[in-house]
Amino acid sequence: MTTISGSTITELFASAVRLTIDGEKVSPRGMDTRELLDVRLLLGDPRARLLYAPPGRVLNAAFAVAETVWILSGSDAPWIYEFNSQLRQYAEDDGILRGAYGPRMRCWDGHVDQLAHALATLQGDPDSRRAVIQLYDPARDAGGHRDVPCTLGYRFHLRQGRLHMATTMRSQDLWTGLPYDIFAATTLHELMAGWLGAELGDYHHHVDSLHLYERDLDKAVTVLQPDTAAGKLPSLETPWEGFDALLADVRSGRRVHHSGWDTMAAVLASYQQWKRGHREVAVRSAEGIGGPLGEGLRAWYAALQSRGESAPLAR
Template sequence: MDIEGETFDDLLRKSLQLLLERGHPIEPTKKKAIELIGVCLRLENPRARFSRTENRGVLYSALGETLWYLSGSDEFDPIEYYIQGYRKHCGSPPADVKSSEAAYGPRLASQMEFIKEQIRKRDTRKAVISIYRQADQQNQYDVPCTCILQFFPRSGALHAMAQMRSNDVYMGMAHDIFAFTMLQELLARSASLEVGTYIHQVGSFHLYDKDRTKAEKYLKRGVPDTVPMDAMPEGDPEGGLSWLLGMERALRVGKAMPDASDIDPYWQDLARLLQVRQLRKAKDRVGLRAIREGMHTKVYHTFIQDEISKA
């Protein structure tokens, strides 16, 4: 079963419509849902990786989770800063359990150098990151939803594919596609390749009953404008990413921020998005306006304006 779209919102609308029309009822451990088995989504423009709608525009938490992956961390505190209740989603481990047994970060970090080497080889079929492991069958609290990520350098572009054992279409898919296409673009830039197509294959493609009304409201809002993220700067992104990870940690724990004088505006804008969360919590409308005016791109203006209105 194939679903194609230019933007994430295209995929989400088609996915929800298909599930509501043809989904079969199931009762897994995480409450009742409707499901389709064996779905393949194709995102033609991976930079159009986030929803432009108010109720599914999870830009800040998706960016926070992506940086958690890329930092290599498995600790709960950094991700719960962006997604409250993350531990509960993982099966509510006791308070003395400080790290997630299913975290992607350490698994990605241990394989990144191999992947970077592989995608420099023409037409390789070995650029595979394994997320799900046999040992996960014994996990006490959580199991990764992602099985593998595969990358295909072909004719000057890097295509990517995720294979998921399970995907919550309304809540989880927005974060997954954002994170995996960001990784795709980071790897493409590291090998001087363009960004190709992103493919998202799912075993259990489902919508929980508790989210059905929200999904119907999303579909009634109409089709949003197509405004993708700006292209990542050409050249090796390692310096910019390292600076952004340092900035994220500084903002989260209240440390001195790293110097930004030699950092490309692309990375500075992402750091400003991270600041929005703090300013929103403090109801600092002046600070939020300053963030909006300091942006080098207008891609995120609508989201920041929404936060100003809420503040």
């Protein structure tokens, strides 16, 4: 096993890129990649979750927030395409992403809320090893639909007052997918710790195949020595009771009188203005958003403006 550690996602990302560039050359489905097998990425501060490595890698901060809210709310609704239109290529003819994590986590088999069950498991037995959220479903995913989950599942362990979380991936596109997957997973990690009244422990990200596509290699070398790193995001701790209603408000861009979640809502509202063509309004609103998310959103707008933003939205 290869272990890669970092206190922030930016530090972790740069180290992972450095190693994967020299990985083995493989071409699954005819697509050339550099690959490392059996990798564990260890993030020391799960709240330092927003990758900030411009100009080499500029993250769509609005999509990071939107996808997180989409997953946590148990949704597979197509509103997510407003934040990343490229996802449509993985949808079926009815526009639905069959591998969407949200319904599998919050309504497995049509009725099991795995998130609520994992929380109840640890509340009933803090030393339990059964706090598991399963995402990969052979009954669905062996059928050949276009969107097969890369994430197999999440596990939680509460030890000595600290909640540790582990994610297992069968496959991970380091350049495109990893920053978003870790953003969403560590948000879940922080929330679960808060619901349990525990301190936030380490975040472990296990990947069977960590890979870089050859098309991304030239860009990847630009992030090997990042000049800056975004700081910690504000706390997102919030009660379990009313959590789904809070997510609905945030998704709509409404204030919920919680600094962390109000920042998330402001990011979504700003980007919706951008997509509706109100570019100046969006940029002005982004200037009023503080912290790493505001900084990340402004960098994303700058990147879009530099390439003329008539291009398709990219992850």
